Amino acid sequence: MASSSTTIDARWTPALLDELTRWVSGAYPEEGCGLILEGDQRAWRFHPCENVADKYHRLDPEQYPRTARDFYMIDPMEFVRADERGEALAVIVHSHPDVGDYFSAEDIAAATFPRDSEEEPLEPIYPDTDYLVVSVRQGKADGATLFRFDEALGAFASVKRFSEQELRGMAAPVA
Numbered sequence: 001m002a003s004s005s006t007t008i009d010a011r012w013t014p015a016l017l018d019e020l021t022r023w024v025s026g027a028y029p030e031e032g033c034g035l036i037l038e039g040d041q042r043a044w045r046f047h048p049c050e051n052v053a054d055k056y057h058r059l060d061p062e063q064y065p066r067t068a069r070d071f072y073m074i075d076p077m078e079f080v081r082a083d084e085r086g087e088a089l090a091v092i093v094h095s096h097p098d099v100g101d102y103f104s105a106e107d108i109a110a111a112t113f114p115r116d117s118e119e120e121p122l123e124p125i126y127p128d129t130d131y132l133v134v135s136v137r138q139g140k141a142d143g144a145t146l147f148r149f150d151e152a153l154g155a156f157a158s159v160k161r162f163s164e165q166e167l168r169g170m171a172a173p174v175a
Helices: 015-025 053-059 076-084 107-109
Strands: 032-037 044-050 089-096 130-137 140-150 154-163
Touching: 015 032, 015 140, 032 076, 044 089, 053 076, 053 107, 076 089, 076 154, 107 130, 107 154
Parallel strands: 089 130
Antiparallel strands: 032 044, 032 089, 130 140, 140 154
8 A cells, every 4th residue: 555654665666667657658649547556575566557438438428528538547347356466556547648747636536535515525535545647748758746645635745756767767766
């Protein structure tokens, strides 16, 4: 599970960042997505996932008006299978094509339980899970930001910005 502190985990290796960057960049011009899972000895691995947003959009465009160009959806069975393998969810990864690595209103809605009113506090679906948003411009990742739910703020907050060099495995991530 993701650490609740604000320190950056040493498991953010150049190889892990390079692998996930290649995957989400390859999805361009659509949003790419995947999971960072924690297995034996707390080791992390990147698990690439298909963005199933278009499939849901084709089945029910009223309920799912967005497509993979501006929305990501991971098959819920990916989470079940990871759990069955004994792997814990550490980070949910997705890209933003040509718009930057911010945590959008859609990202917040996807990461939290529905609320009856804006006055109700946000409640994360996966409270111990971080979110990495990778900016992909013209098919090339140019940065990423890690977001974590901050209970004191009652909101998602940026905890780390990864540079283009870090994402390409050319530099070790700096805490």
